[in-house]
Amino acid sequence: MSLSLRDVLRFQESGLLVVILVLGAFLTAFSGTVRAPLFQTGPDGTRERVFITDANGERTPAFVERNKFLNAQNLAQLAKDTSFIAIMAVGMAFVIISGGIDLSVGSIYALASVAGALVLNHFGPGGPAGDIGLAGSLAGAAVCLGTALACGLANGGLIVALRVHPFIVTLGTMAVFRGIAFVATRGQSVGGFPQSFRDFIRIETSQGLSVMPLLVMIAVTVVGWIVLSRLAAGRRVYAIGGNELASRFSGIRIERVKLGVYLMSALAAGVAALLSLGYYGGATSGDGQGYELSVIAAAVVGGASLAGGRGSALGVVLGALIIQMINSGIVILGIDQNYSQIIIGTVVIAAVVLDNLNSWLARRRLQQGAGH
Amino acid sequence: MSPTPQIEFRGIAKRFPGVLALDGVSFSVAPGSCHALIGENGAGKSTLGKILAGILTADAGTVLLEGRPIAPDSPLAARALGIAMVHQELAFCPNLSVAENLCLGDLPTRRGGWVDRAALHQRARALLAEIGADLDPARLVGSLSTAQEQLVQIAAAVGTGARVIVMDEPSSSLSAGETHELFRLVRRLLARGITLVYVSHRLEELFALCDTLTVLRDGRHVWTGPIRQTSPGEVVTRMIGRELRVETPAHLAQPPGEELLRVEGLHSPGRFSGIDLSLRAGEVVGLAGLVGAGRSETLQAIFGLDPRATGRVLVRGKPLPLGSVEAALGAGLGLLPEDRKRQGLVLGLTCRENVSLAALPNLSRFGWVRRSEERTRAQHFAGRLRVKAPSIESIVAGLSGGNQQKIALAKWLARSCDVLLIDEPTRGVDVGAKAEIYPLLDELAREGKAILVVSSELPELLGLCRRILVMRAGRLVGEVARADATEAALMRLMAGVETDRAA
Numbered sequence: 001m002s003l004s005l006r007d008v009l010r011f012q013e014s015g016l017l018v019v020i021l022v023l024g025a026f027l028t029a030f031s032g033t034v035r036a037p038l039f040q041t042g043p044d045g046t047r048e049r050v051f052i053t054d055a056n057g058e059r060t061p062a063f064v065e066r067n068k069f070l071n072a073q074n075l076a077q078l079a080k081d082t083s084f085i086a087i088m089a090v091g092m093a094f095v096i097i098s099g100g101i102d103l104s105v106g107s108i109y110a111l112a113s114v115a116g117a118l119v120l121n122h123f124g125p126g127g128p129a130g131d132i133g134l135a136g137s138l139a140g141a142a143v144c145l146g147t148a149l150a151c152g153l154a155n156g157g158l159i160v161a162l163r164v165h166p167f168i169v170t171l172g173t174m175a176v177f178r179g180i181a182f183v184a185t186r187g188q189s190v191g192g193f194p195q196s197f198r199d200f201i202r203i204e205t206s207q208g209l210s211v212m213p214l215l216v217m218i219a220v221t222v223v224g225w226i227v228l229s230r231l232a233a234g235r236r237v238y239a240i241g242g243n244e245l246a247s248r249f250s251g252i253r254i255e256r257v258k259l260g261v262y263l264m265s266a267l268a269a270g271v272a273a274l275l276s277l278g279y280y281g282g283a284t285s286g287d288g289q290g291y292e293l294s295v296i297a298a299a300v301v302g303g304a305s306l307a308g309g310r311g312s313a314l315g316v317v318l319g320a321l322i323i324q325m326i327n328s329g330i331v332i333l334g335i336d337q338n339y340s341q342i343i344i345g346t347v348v349i350a351a352v353v354l355d356n357l358n359s360w361l362a363r364r365r366l367q368q369g370a371g372h
Numbered sequence: 373m374s375p376t377p378q379i380e381f382r383g384i385a386k387r388f389p390g391v392l393a394l395d396g397v398s399f400s401v402a403p404g405s406c407h408a409l410i411g412e413n414g415a416g417k418s419t420l421g422k423i424l425a426g427i428l429t430a431d432a433g434t435v436l437l438e439g440r441p442i443a444p445d446s447p448l449a450a451r452a453l454g455i456a457m458v459h460q461e462l463a464f465c466p467n468l469s470v471a472e473n474l475c476l477g478d479l480p481t482r483r484g485g486w487v488d489r490a491a492l493h494q495r496a497r498a499l500l501a502e503i504g505a506d507l508d509p510a511r512l513v514g515s516l517s518t519a520q521e522q523l524v525q526i527a528a529a530v531g532t533g534a535r536v537i538v539m540d541e542p543s544s545s546l547s548a549g550e551t552h553e554l555f556r557l558v559r560r561l562l563a564r565g566i567t568l569v570y571v572s573h574r575l576e577e578l579f580a581l582c583d584t585l586t587v588l589r590d591g592r593h594v595w596t597g598p599i600r601q602t603s604p605g606e607v608v609t610r611m612i613g614r615e616l617r618v619e620t621p622a623h624l625a626q627p628p629g630e631e632l633l634r635v636e637g638l639h640s641p642g643r644f645s646g647i648d649l650s651l652r653a654g655e656v657v658g659l660a661g662l663v664g665a666g667r668s669e670t671l672q673a674i675f676g677l678d679p680r681a682t683g684r685v686l687v688r689g690k691p692l693p694l695g696s697v698e699a700a701l702g703a704g705l706g707l708l709p710e711d712r713k714r715q716g717l718v719l720g721l722t723c724r725e726n727v728s729l730a731a732l733p734n735l736s737r738f739g740w741v742r743r744s745e746e747r748t749r750a751q752h753f754a755g756r757l758r759v760k761a762p763s764i765e766s767i768v769a770g771l772s773g774g775n776q777q778k779i780a781l782a783k784w785l786a787r788s789c790d791v792l793l794i795d796e797p798t799r800g801v802d803v804g805a806k807a808e809i810y811p812l813l814d815e816l817a818r819e820g821k822a823i824l825v826v827s828s829e830l831p832e833l834l835g836l837c838r839r840i841l842v843m844r845a846g847r848l849v850g851e852v853a854r855a856d857a858t859e860a861a862l863m864r865l866m867a868g869v870e871t872d873r874a875a
Contacts, residue, residue, distance in 0.1 A: 230743075232736040239729055242718035249677070249715045250730040250783065251701040309720045 016302060016318040023325050024069070031068035031332045038062040041206065068332045076209040078321075078328050080279075083213035084272045086320035088291065089298040090224035091268025093316040094261040096299050097228070099241040099308025100159070100166040102265045106291035107177035108151040112273040113283035114181040116144025117190035120277065124192040137197035141274055148270025149263060151177055156262035160255040166262075174292065181285035191282035201278025213275050217317070220271060224313030227264075237261060241308030297344065298323050301351040305359075323347070376439045378403040378567045379424065379536060384433035386419055392591050393419045396433070399586050399596040401536075401569060403438075406562055408578040408599065409571045411588035412611055412830070412863075417571045420588070421538040424569065425457035426450030437536075456529030457538040458522060466514030471496035473513050474528050499531040500524075503557060519550035526557065530566070537561065538569045543577060544664055555581060573662060575604045575867055587611055604869050605860075612830065612859035621656070621810075621836060623817035624854070628838070629653030630688070632822040633705075633791045635674060638683035643669040644846035647683070651791065651822040656813060658833035659826045661843035662866050667826040668710050670843070671793040675707040676700040687791065701730065703791075706784030708777075710795040710826070716780040719769040723761055724750040726768050726779050731787040753782035758808060774805025781812070792816065795826045810836060830859045844868055 038050040038061075051059040068074065088105050095102045121127050123136025151173070158169045201212045228234035236257045239247040248254055269288075277283060302319020304311025326347060330340045377400035386394040394416045401407045409417045422428040424435060426444030434441045437453060444450035447457070464473045471492050472479070480491040496509035505523040513521060522542060529537050539558075543551045558581055561568060570582055578585060579599060587594040587610045594610050595602075631652050638647040644666035651657055661667045673681035676697040685692045687703040700707075709715035717726050727750040728735050735746050750764045757778040761771055768779055777797070784792060797813065798806045813836060817823055827833050833840050834857050842850045842865040850865045863869075 230741060231739045232732040232741050233739060235725065235729075235732060235741060238721060238725070239718050242720040243714070245715050246718050247729070248697065249675075249707060249709055251697045252729070252732075253698065309718070 013303070013312065013315050013318060016315060016322065019322060020318060020325065023322065023329070027069040027325070027329045027332060028067055031070075031329075033065045034068050034071075035063045036066050036071070036073075038064050047206075069329070072209070074328070074332075078324055079217075080210055080213045081328070082317075082321050082324040083217035084276060085291070085294050085298055085324065086217050086317045087220045087272045087275070088265075088268050088295045089302065089316040089320045090220050090313050091265035092295050092299045093224065093228070093302075093304050093311050093313055094237055094264040095166070096296075096304040096306060097241045097308060097311045098237045098258060098261045099244065100258065100261065101170065101296070101306070102155065102262060103167065103170040103292050103296075104151065104155060104174040104177055105265060105269045105295050106288040107174045107181070108148050108266050108269040109273045109276075109288035109291055110283075110285055111151060111177045111181040112144045112148040112270040113277055113287050114185050114190060114285055115147040116140045116274060116277050117193070117283035118184065119143045120193040120197060121190050124194050126192040133194050133196040136194050137200070140193070140197065140277070144274045144277065145267065145270040148266045148273065151269075152263040152266025153259070155266065156259035159262065160258050178285060185283075185285050187285060189282050189284040193277065193281060198278050198281050201275060210279070213279065216271065216275055220268060221313055221317045224264075228313055233257070233260065238309055241310075243309075294323060295320075297348045300348055300355075303355065305355070319351075375403060377401055377436070378405075378438060379569070380436040380439075381420070382434045382436065384420065384423060384430045384435070386416075386423065386428065386431050386591075394423075394430070395591040397588065397591070397593045398433075399593055401567060402584065403567055404562065404565050405584050406558065406568045406570055406582040408582035408585040409569060409588065410573060410575070410578060410585060410607065410611065412573070412828075415588040415611070416591040417588050418540055419591075421457060421540050421569060421571050424450070424536070425455055425538050427457065451529075451532050451534065454533060454535040455538070456532065456534035456536070457540065458525045458529065458542060459540045464513045464521065464524065467512065469510050469512055470500075470507060470516070470524055471509035473524065474499050474509070474531065499527045503527050503530055504560065505557075517550075519546050519553065522546075522554070523557070526561075530561070534566065536567045536569065538571065540571045541573075542570075543572065543574060551577075573867065575607060575869055579604060608860050608863045608867075608869065612863060621814040621817070623654055623656065623814050624838060626654055626818065628655045629820060632688060633674070633824070634684075634686040634689075636684040636686070638670065638673055638681060638685065640669065640673050640678050640681045643673075643678070644843070647848055649824075649841060649848070651824055653790070653820045653822050654817050656817045656823045656825060656837045658837035658840035659824060659843060660830065660833055660840050660862050660866055661826075663828065665843040665866070666846040667843050668795050671707060671795055671824065671826060672709075674700070675705055675793055677707075701787065701789075704789050705791045705793065706730070706787060706789030708780055708784065708792065708794045708797065710799065712773075712776055712780050712800075716783075717768050717776060719767075721768060722765050723754060723759065723768055723771075723779050724764040727753055727764075727782045727786050730783050734787070749786050750782075753785045754779070756785070757782050757812060772805070774801040774808070777801055777805070777809065778812075785816075790821055792821055792823045793826075794823060796828065797825060798827075798829065798832060830862055833857075833862075834859065842866055 039047050040050050041047055050062040052062045053059050088109065092102060092105060120136065120140035123132050123139060155170055155173055158164065159166050202210060203212055204210055228237065236252050239252060240254055240257050244254060276287065298320035299311065299316045300306065300319070301322055302311070302316035304316055323344060326343060327340060330337065330343065380400040382398050384394050384397045397420060409420065411417045419428060423430050426447045426449050429443065429445055435443070442453055444453060444455065474496045475492055480488040480495065482488045493509045500507050500509065503523065503526055505527055507520060507523060513524065516524065542554055546554060558568065570578065572578055582599055584596065585599045585602065585607065586596040587607060589611060629652055631650055633651040635647055635649045639645040647670055659667050669678065672678055674685055676695055676699060679695045681694050685694060687705065690703070692703055693699045713719060718729065724747060728746045732741065735742055735749070747764070754761070754764055759775050759778045759782070761775060768776060771779065797809055801809065813823060825833065825836060838854055840852045840857055840862060841848055842852065842862060844866060852861060
């Protein structure tokens with residue numbers, strides 16, 4: 001029993017990696033260069049511009065030519081942009097693998113943001129309680145995640161209790177959650193958070209890269225991967241997505257599993273919301289508009305089957321990265337922004353067609369194999 | 373035979389994966405007759421009907437309609453030739469009205485594509501009146517009873533000018549009153565000169581309605597003749613007429629152990645009632661009955677899958693809460709369902725994952741699946757059941773029917789169940805795998821498991837079981853000990869034939 005690379009990366013995911021590398025190479029080759037000011041770290045640890053002194057003794061600022069795509073700043077930006085969608089996509093993977101769909105993730109994100117923001121504002125510098133730092137931040141985080149879980153409980157509870165298709169239930173709650181967020185804030189933006197909270201989430205490396213979203217994304221991916229592929233609970237998610245009736249005949253409590261996946265999806269949206277609170281320092285009820293589509297697109301491009309029973313946490317994260325790379329590529333290549341939705345939509349459909357083709361080939365192989 | 377037969381079958385053969393459903397069947401149907409087609413479950417009678425009606429096509433042989441060879445390749449083509457079929461399965465769009473369904477192929481329209489509702493309803497009413505059916509054409513088909521839907525099917529058949537109508541088990545889900553109505557309609561159709569091919573395994577019905585009878589067995593033609601020249605007893609003998617007794621299973625040599633399962637007064641509204649049975653360790657007990665007798669429903673209720681079931685189920689003397697699969701699993705029950713692809717397996721998962729599906733609580737610690745243990749156990753049971761698969765990591769969808777069935781069984785062995793409820797152990801399984809599954813069940817019984825087997829194949833039950841319970845129309849109607857069990861005796865109990873009792 002040897003653990004080969006094949007075991008670690010299943011076929012689907014290595015395919016996605018290839019797509020990412022090809023896309024990256026393509027963007028690097030065609031993006032051209034940009035002139036960026038050159039910095040250096042001084043003896044006292046501060047970053048300062050580099051100047052060149054010419055023969056006449058005139059100091060001119062130094063510039064470097066950098067590839068528009070392949071440079072640290074752009075990659076960091078790409079990673080940050082990917083993290084929010086990727087975190088939510090891991091939650092969505094649970095739902096989609098179980099054979100369901102959650103259209104309300106964007107609204108859960110907004111409601112959780114707003115609820116957390118109201119609490120953080122209360123304990124912020126301008127709030128009635130004054131800036132009480134850590135305790136206030138923790139309270140804000142707890143309310144943000146708690147609100148998300150409550151949303152997930154509502155989704156899962158309605159789906160299980162009413163036996164209504166998740167598409168319908170989450171289409172309804174998508175409007176309801178955002179409506180609540182709007183009513184709670186009267187449509188106003190909420191800011192003024194404790195400084196320590198914002199500083200914590202905006203921790204930067206010496207190069208000025210924001211690492212928190214990236215670290216959280218990695219953590220969420222690892223947790224999602226462990227639950228889906230190593231825990232009994234995850235196995236049950238695949239089982240009910242693959243064949244709900246057979247799972248019931250095997251003694252799996254379908255209702256419990258379904259409730260669980262909608263809680264996971266909502267919790268992931270809550271985590272993304274919490275990050276955004278610290279990162280952007282404010283929230284409005286209009287946040288996360290249209291996220292559900294990006295998240296579902298990431299999951300589908302990442303190999304999760306809307307028919308249920310197939311997909312992985314790593315896959316959907318790679319899917320989110322591909323979507324984000326295309327978005328970023330559109331900017332870098334100077335393509336008109338208005339085309340971006342058309343391109344993304346086409347990519348999603350192409351991914352599904354490719355996936356269908358792939359499973360059709362697999363089925364044919366199986367049938368020929370069973371023929372003898 | 374003086375007149376040209378209405379229908380003549382010549383050497384019809386049809387093969388499905390793993391089974392030869394029809395093997396050179398030849399006989400003819402006289403014009404205007406009511407021709408009964410009878411045989412055991414799986415004898416090939418429905419297949420033959422479907423070939424005639426263009427739903428299936430024959431692999432070999434010819435069908436002649438009034439002396440001319442025909443080969444309808446679709447129900448529509450058959451209908452154009454004047455042949456229609458009334459089936460058990462839903463043949464209509466339940467969301468449309470009776471009138472719309474009746475005229476679906478040719479909706480009366482006005483200019484601009486508007487449906488002419490008045491003409492539509494008038495035409496539908498005329499069609500229904502033709503067969504004397506009193507139905508509102510505006511009703512949705514989905515709201516009709518089975519009997520009413522059959523009327524609509526017959527009206528559609530007659531309305532399109534069918535001269536031959538195949539009726540596939542038309543009375544199987546009708547009440548006594550509805551059956552009576554059906555008989556009157558059948559007689560009216562015959563009076564109009566329509567030829568009927570009447571597929572059924574209810575003997576008394578055939579003797580009341582039909583004039584000619586054909587017996588099929590294992591896809592072969594056995595006998596055709598006027599119904600006056602035979603008796604129900606003779607027909608039963610012709611239907612089974614096999615001497616297939618495998619060697620005596622070894623578990624019979626041991627006396628049965630303690631009582632593992634006891635069922636008292638199990639009842640489910642509309643499905644079955646008054647079920648009492650007892651199962652001991654080391655025993656294989658059969659449950660025989662015709663399709664629709666309530667056998668699978670009974671097994672599922674014992675396993676906690678029927679929330680409406682009432683009565684008592686005791687495992688090792690301890691009462692089991694009804695309606696809870698988890699409780700049944702906890703008590704050591706396992707159910708191998710009839711439809712393994714829909715109910716038994718998650719086809720997209722691997723053999724390993726399917727085998728461990730029911731045993732996940734035993735195979736995990738703090739929610740973590742112990743993977744090496746899981747692999748060992750899957751390997752062990754797949755090996756024990758001699759599953760032929762490239763590896764335990766193969767996707768189950770790619771295995772043959774027999775190997776899939778073994779994986780479904782391994783799932784319960786991995787969960788170490790003591791009481792196995794097995795529904796149709798060899799359905800859709802080829803002969804070779806059958807020969808492997810029987811000794812396996814024998815071996816499991818020898819190890820002290822209690823096994824309740826539902827099967828439509830009587831030789832299977834006769835070969836395996838210590839005793840056989842018989843169900844008819846939702847009730848247990850008898851128990852036959854191995855020594856007294858013959859196919860004829862079981863068949864009589866199953867079909868409710870009281871004649872030949874004295875013999």
